[in-house]
Amino acid sequence: MNEKLLKALQEQLNAEAYSAYLYFSMASWFESENLTGMAHWMKVQAKEELEHAERFYNFINARRQKVNLLPIDGPKTEWSSPLEAFEDAFKHEQVVSKRIHDLLALAIEVKDYPTQEFLQWFVKEQVEEEAAAESIVRKLQLVGDSKNALFMLDHALGERGE
Numbered sequence: 074m075n076e077k078l079l080k081a082l083q084e085q086l087n088a089e090a091y092s093a094y095l096y097f098s099m100a101s102w103f104e105s106e107n108l109t110g111m112a113h114w115m116k117v118q119a120k121e122e123l124e125h126a127e128r129f130y131n132f133i134n135a136r137r138q139k140v141n142l143l144p145i146d147g148p149k150t151e152w153s154s155p156l157e158a159f160e161d162a163f164k165h166e167q168v169v170s171k172r173i174h175d176l177l178a179l180a181i182e183v184k185d186y187p188t189q190e191f192l193q194w195f196v197k198e199q200v201e202e203e204a205a206a207e208s209i210v211r212k213l214q215l216v217g218d219s220k221n222a223l224f225m226l227d228h229a230l231g232e233r234g235e
């Protein structure tokens with residue numbers, strides 16, 4: 074397998090693990106604010122990110138290459154408001170989408186067809202990931218300073234399925 078592509082796949086596994094860490098950190102901050110519905114939403118998101126990391130793990134293995142786990146950066150731990158946290162989540166997903174697109178461009182450049190096929194799932198997933206985060210950002214903008222509306226949105230986000 075092309076070495077540069079293998080390195081990029083390993084780095085994306087790490088980026089997905091970092092995403093899980095970031096969302097667990099956001100969950101923890103929401104818990105500290107007693108916004109347990111939003112904390113639940115973030116924990117479900119964090120678990121999804123671990124599944125994304127595992128997809129890279131499994132794919133690298135399936136290609137008979139060795140997974141080398143890289144250190145995970147420490148995430149931010151404090152946010153000034155729920156809006157700021159979800160804005161960060163949305164921005165983070167945009168960064169992840171760009172990473173996936175760059176990875177796909179590299180797989181095309183080195184003519185690695187299995188990796189191109191593997192990444193298609195992530196291209197689609199990122200459209201959903203960005204839309205989900207952006208939708209909550211817009212809801213929080215509508216909520217503004219209303220405590221009632223924030224309470225209702227927190228409750229609604231607590232209903233997210235696993």
Ligand code: FEO
Pocket residue numbers: 089092121122125166169202
């Ligand atoms: Fe694994 Fe949220 O991207």
